[in-house]
Amino acid sequence: MIRQAVLEYDHADDALDRLYELVSGRRAHVLRGQNGYDVVRDIYPAITDYPTTQFRGECTDAEVERLKQKDIDVLIAIGGGKLVDTAKLVAYQCNVPLIVIPTLASNCAAFTPLSVVYRKDGSYDRYDIFRVVIERVIVDPRVIARSPYEYFRAGVIDTVAKFYEARYLSGDSSIDAGVNTGLALAEQCGRLVELDLSKAAFESYSDDIRFAVDHVLAVGGAVGGFGDAGTRVAVGHAVHNALSRFASTHAFLHGDKVGFGLIVQERLRRSADASYLEAWLKRFGAPTTLETLGIGPDDIPVLVDSVMTETELQQLPAPLNRGYLKIIFENLQLSIYK
Structure with missing residues (x-):
């Protein structure tokens, strides 16, 4: 079976500047990491217009359950691979589309219709394959170049x-x-x-x-x-x-x-x-x-x-x-x- 999750992939020097037009008045919620969000905010201050929830660091079933959102139209994931994997599961279970802003070029989580799930102790548990709609992956060199x-x-x-x-x-x-x-x-x-x-x-x-x-x-x-x-x-x-x-x-x-x-x-x-x-x-x-x-x-x-x-x-x-x-x-x- 051929599975692709991403509708648009935008790697451009001004990619972040088009986020507002993409959201287009919808009720958006941001799932944010501990470090990369601040970089995005420095480059694109308007990101603070959207409410945020802090990711706790591991893609676990408990974390997905904690992060489920009501009354939103689109979820925005800002962070690395484990955050993106978590966001995909949250978006899938809440039946909302996802926008991904990678803050690290560290894996292909932003492009895959699956999530790697871990146990509470940090050990690998499984990976889940599912249907998820990622509207756009926004890759901005101003963000990636400032990552470790x-x-x-x-x-x-x-x-x-x-x-x-x-x-x-x-x-x-x-x-x-x-x-x-x-x-x-x-x-x-x-x-x-x-x-x-x-x-x-x-x-x-x-x-x-x-x-x-x-x-x-x-x-x-x-x-x-x-x-x-x-x-x-x-x-x-x-x-x-x-x-x-x-x-x-x-x-x-x-x-x-x-x-x-x-x-x-x-x-x-x-x-x-x-x-x-x-x-x-x-x-x-x-x-x-x-x-x-x-x-x-x-x-x-x-x-x-x-x-x-x-x-x-x-x-x-x-x-x-x-x-x-x-x-x-x-x-x-x-x-x-x-």
Whole structure:
């Protein structure tokens, strides 16, 4: 099934300035994050015309229930991925359209018809797919350029993961038109490793950065929208979900943990890309060992069990080899791969 949630995507130097016309007198309510809202307010002071509710930081069932709104015509989400995922569920359950103003280029939440839901302790629970209408994603460089570089870096890694996971699931091509389109988009995402996405480039908002932002926020989300289960998540995200059970990993961003999961996935595939990918992640400042993530040797059996449980819920082309998975984790405890 092909699913797309976004009617309009506006990445322009004055994108925020068109918000008033889009709302057009409707009763709007803003779900706001802790930091990015102030940046938006500095650039677009009229945002204070709309009532707001503060997001508490996790996309949980309890948080969605708390944030349900009555007597509104449109919900405006201003923040990062977990806030946007929460806003999509709120908009869906309240049957109102959504406008998304990302304050971070850290994931594709603004473009996908799904939400990643967590438990109260911060560990991964599930992801829900549902129909949601996002009227417009408003990407304003004046906002994104003032966000922390580390979030952009993690977003790029998560977007590059679209290529590796889609290829793992469906190979290089498919007779299914939706999956084949998803694979083509995923290949574009994989090419982000060739660009200058350094901190200096990010702060200057270079052409490479603008191109990457579009892939992080939009194109990456469209991969799963077209390819569905044939391109959506594989071992990389299964490892992320398993890692989220360990408190030591909660300080790391989603993309950082997915990047480590990609190393595991490509080692499982015995892929020639594994060493190149690991070297790129190191240059990008992402964690490439379990030690860095705070996972000790005694934790590996639990980690293996968790990954095996996660992958049983996915449509992988073949079951994982538990013994080989354990060996890979043991080798990545520090780093002995050459």
